[in-house]
Amino acid sequence: MFSKSSKCFSFTVYRDWLYRYSFTNAGLRSVITDLGDGTTIHCWVPKSLKPNKPSLILIHGFGANAMWQYGEYLRHFVPRFNVFVPDLLFFGESSTSRPERTESFQALCVKKLMEAHGVWRMNVVGISYGGFVGYSVAAQFPEAVDKLVLCCSGVCLEEQDMKNGLFKVSDLEEATSILVPQTPEKLRELMRFSFVRPARGVPSWFLTDFIEVMCMKHVGEKKELIAAILKGRHLSNLPKITQSTLILWGDQDQVFPLELALRLKSHIGETAQMAVIKNAGHALNIEKPKEFAKHLKAFLIGPQSCNHSPSIKEQIQKTIFDFHRS
Numbered sequence: 204m205f206s207k208s209s210k211c212f213s214f215t216v217y218r219d220w221l222y223r224y225s226f227t228n229a230g231l232r233s234v235i236t237d238l239g240d241g242t243t244i245h246c247w248v249p250k251s252l253k254p255n256k257p258s259l260i261l262i263h264g265f266g267a268n269a270m271w272q273y274g275e276y277l278r279h280f281v282p283r284f285n286v287f288v289p290d291l292l293f294f295g296e297s298s299t300s301r302p303e304r305t306e307s308f309q310a311l312c313v314k315k316l317m318e319a320h321g322v323w324r325m326n327v328v329g330i331s332y333g334g335f336v337g338y339s340v341a342a343q344f345p346e347a348v349d350k351l352v353l354c355c356s357g358v359c360l361e362e363q364d365m366k367n368g369l370f371k372v373s374d375l376e377e378a379t380s381i382l383v384p385q386t387p388e389k390l391r392e393l394m395r396f397s398f399v400r401p402a403r404g405v406p407s408w409f410l411t412d413f414i415e416v417m418c419m420k421h422v423g424e425k426k427e428l429i430a431a432i433l434k435g436r437h438l439s440n441l442p443k444i445t446q447s448t449l450i451l452w453g454d455q456d457q458v459f460p461l462e463l464a465l466r467l468k469s470h471i472g473e474t475a476q477m478a479v480i481k482n483a484g485h486a487l488n489i490e491k492p493k494e495f496a497k498h499l500k501a502f503l504i505g506p507q508s509c510n511h512s513p514s515i516k517e518q519i520q521k522t523i524f525d526f527h528r529s
Contacts, residue, residue, distance in 0.1 A: 213412050213415075213416060214409065214412060215412050215413045215415075215416040215417065216416055218271075219268070219270065219271075219416065222270035222271060222274045223270065225274055225277070226247050226270060226274070226277065226288070229277045229278070229281050229286075230249060230250050230251075230281055231247040231248060231249060231250065231277075231281075231286065231288070232247070232248060232249075232250050233245065233246075233247055234246055234247075234248050235296060236316055236319050236320070238312060238315050238316065238319070240299075240300075240301060241299055241300030241301055242292070242298075242299040242300070242301060242312060243296075243297060243298060243299075244289055244290065244292070244297045244312055244313075244316045245289065245290040245295050245296035245297050246287055246288065246289035246290065246316060246320075247269075247270075247286075247287065247288040247289075248287055248320055249285045249286065249287075252285050252320070252321060252322075253285055256283065256284055256285050257283075257284055257285070257324070257325075257326060257349065258284060258285040258286075258287065258317070258322045258324065258325040258326065259280055259284035259285070259286050259287070259325065259326045259327075259328065259503070260286075260287040260288075260289065260313065260317065260325050260326070260327050260328070261273045261276070261280075261286065261287070261288045261328050261333075262289065262291065262313070262327065262328065262329040262330070262333030262334075262336050262337050263288075263290070263291065263294065263330060263332075263333050264329075264330040264331030264332040264333045264334070264356075265331060265332050265382045265383070265425070265429075266393070266397075266417075266486075267413075267417055268290065268294060268295050268417060269288050269289065269290055269294070269295065270288070272330060272488060272489075273288055273488075275488075275492050275496075276488075276492075276495075276496055276499070279496050279499070279500055280499075280503070280504075283503075283504055284326070284503075285322070287316075287317065287320070287322070287325075289313060289316060291309050291312075291313075291332075291333070291336060292308075292309055292312060292424075292428075293420075293421035293424040293425055293428065294421075294425075298421070299312075304424070304427040304428050304430070304431040305431050306332075306335040306336045306338075306339045306431070306432065307339045307343065309335075309336045309339070310336050310337075310339035310340040310343055310344075311343065313336060313340055314340060314343070314344050314347060317347075323347060324346075324347055324348075324349060325347060325348060325349065326348070326349050326350045326351075326352075326503055327340055327341065327348055327350070327351050327352070328351075328352040328354065328499065328503075329351075329352065329353055329354065329356055330354045330355065330356070330488055331354070331355055331356055331458070331459070331485065332356070332428070332432075333354075333356070334353040334354060334355070334356020334358060335356060335357075335358055335432060337351055337352075337353065337356075338351070338353060338356070338358045338444065341444045341446050341448075342442040342444050345444065345445060345446065348446050349446065349447075350446060350447050350448070350449070350502065350503060351444070351446050351447070351448045351449070352448070352449045352451060352499060352502060352503070353448065353449070353450050353451070353467065354451045354452075354487065354488065354495075355451070355452050355453060355456050355458070355459055355464075355485050355487060356459065356467075357458075357459035357463040358441065358463075358467055359438055359441065359463050359466040359467040359470055360432075360433070360436060360459070360463055361436050361437055361438055362433055362434065362435060362436045362437070365378075365433065369460060369462065369463075370458075370460070371396065371457050375429070375430060375433060378429065379425075379426045379429050379430070381393050381396065382425075382429060383418060383422055383425045383426055383429075384414060384418055385414060385418065385419075385422065386414070387407040387410035387411055387414070390410045390413065390414060390418075391405070391410065395457075396457045396458055396484075396485065397457075397458065397484055397485045397486040398484045398485075398486055398489075398490055399453075399455050399482055399483060399484045399490065400490075438466070438470065441470065443470065443471065443472070444471060444474075445474055446474065447474055448471055448474055448475040448476070449475075449476055449477075449478065449498065449499075449502040450464050450467055450468055450471075450475055450476070450477040450478070451477075451478050451480070451487070451495070451498055451499075452464040452477070452478075452479050452480070452487070453479070453480050453483030453484045453485060453486075453487040453490070453491070454479050454480065454481050454482070454483060455482065455483065455484050456483075456484055456485045456487075457484060457485060458484075458485040459485065461479065464477060464479070465477075476502075478498045480494045480495065480498070
């Protein structure tokens with residue numbers, strides 16, 4: 204459990220291992236799919252695809268990898284869905300030699316990935332940047348998407364919004380330095396933007412460990428992804444979608460303000476419903492996991508509750524207990 208650049212114990216690597224254990228224990232397996240033309244996508248896929256179950260793809264945003272963003276929620280959806288959790292291009296073990304950096308290209312790769320695993324219809328959940336990609340999947344391939352969940356995803360932003368002061372950052376360079384942090388100071392800034400009550404007193408060595416494991420690969424490409432989101436973006440050019448859509452937001456989101464959720468609801472129209480979680484920031488999946496899960500389950504499954512299964516915290520505690528007992 205050591206980081207690549209250090210011989211010291213790495214908490215981030217250790218926790219990543221625990222997440223891998225929990226994903227495997229949930230019935231998923233880690234697969235890298237070659238899409239051709241220099242593009243490979245890593246994804247957690249069902250060990251056995253069940254034809255009688257609908258499929259659900261969980262698309263991550265910037266920050267920690269997909270396992271960290273969705274690990275707490277597998278127990279709610281694996282019993283009801285064939286669950287897929289991919290790494291988008293330039294995250295985790297996914298990459299491409301192609302020059303495209305748009306969310307529409309990411310969406311095309313997601314669609315090809317699902318087809319490669321025999322899935323032609325799916326439900327889609329996207330957090331933040333993952334919502335941009337999810338929206339694009341729904342727009343490009345309307346016949347392939349049943350339901351769509353967009354979580355704190357500023358799909359309706361426009362290039363002029365930054366100039367007009369909608370965001371807390373002043374320009375694109377400042378935004379990318381925070382979203383792709385390379386120093387403990389920038390990671391602390393990202394935490395302040397993402398949480399209503401960010402953790403305090405986190406030591407720099409701990410943050411450096413996280414950066415070395417999670418944030419050092421494909422830095423230039425990730426900055427290009429962010430630039431591609433904003434460049435020439437106008438609401439009038441955003442295609443409308445017709446799928447049943449849940450827009451889920453934190454009322455104190457400082458990355459994509461609540462105004463963008465209202466704008467998105469208006470743009471989609473009657474097929475969209477909106478839910479706002481109180482006292483939650485941009486990282487509402489981490490900050491308010493119970494409320495986040497409740498809204499996802501109600502929309503994707505219905506009012507009936509799922510059978511209880513251990514949370515990731517309970518699984519970690521059991522793993523540590525079994526280790527000490529052996």
